[in-house]
Amino acid sequence: MNKYFIALLLSFCATSVFAQSNCMNSCSQECIKAAQQILVNCSGVTPAPTPSAKTALYHSDSCNDSDLIANLKPGTDCSSQVMTSAQRTWGIKVRGTCYDVSDLETPLACVKFKAASNASATLFYHSDSCQTSELIAAVDESTDCDALSKVVTDRVWGVVTDGQCVDISDADMKAACVRYKDAFVTEKK
Structure with missing residues (x-):
């Protein structure tokens, strides 16, 4: 040669x-x-398989694997080229459950839902009974509440925390975000 x-x-x-x-x-x-x-x-070396993320964005209302856009992790850069050039997000899978969300630009879906990749994140709903069709965002200790409140205008009516749906006093996104983000910080102390 x-x-x-x-x-x-x-x-x-x-x-x-x-x-x-x-x-x-x-x-x-x-x-x-x-x-x-x-x-x-x-x-000639086969790399280790990529671990499955707990949260994923799909260009499918039913979260079909063939329509996977991206797996989300707490450190995902929502403004990356992969996110900004991706198709619109139609569905999101969180902890094994597929949510048919209102179709939105993928970078916005990333901002709204990337915290859900944290197993202890709080899920926010525009529903007192936490109906899956009304999932609007997720919050953990690293969530930027200002950024989240700019992309989510719906009021929060219910939250899932520690696996339980709680009907809360309706709150705007920023107030709810700060409240539940602070709960993470308090729990860790």
Whole structure:
């Protein structure tokens, strides 16, 4: 084999490892699969499977796996290119339950629901009985209440905290966010 060809191939393989790590951060399933295949082809090593996230955005009201947009994690960058170039979000899966949410731009869905990837997050509903069709946001200790209140204008009527639906005094998003965010901070002390 030509030594220049080998050098080019090795350079490509080294670049693919970098591409894989960037893809893993972006959460795009297509990107991850492509980068993993390149890594397998270059090194013969099969990478460990990507762990499933507890919260995911879908371009499907029924959260079909083939319509997965992104898995969300607490540190997900909602303004990343993957989010801003994605199709609109129609459904969100939280803790194994699919919610048919009002269709919205994916970066907004990310801001509203990424906290749900924290198992102890509080889910906010525009329903006193926490009807699944009325899920409007999730809050944990890292939620930016100002940013969330700019994208969620619905009032919060009910919350699910510790697995229980609680009918709360109706509150605007910022007040509810601050209240439940502060509860996280208090519990951790």
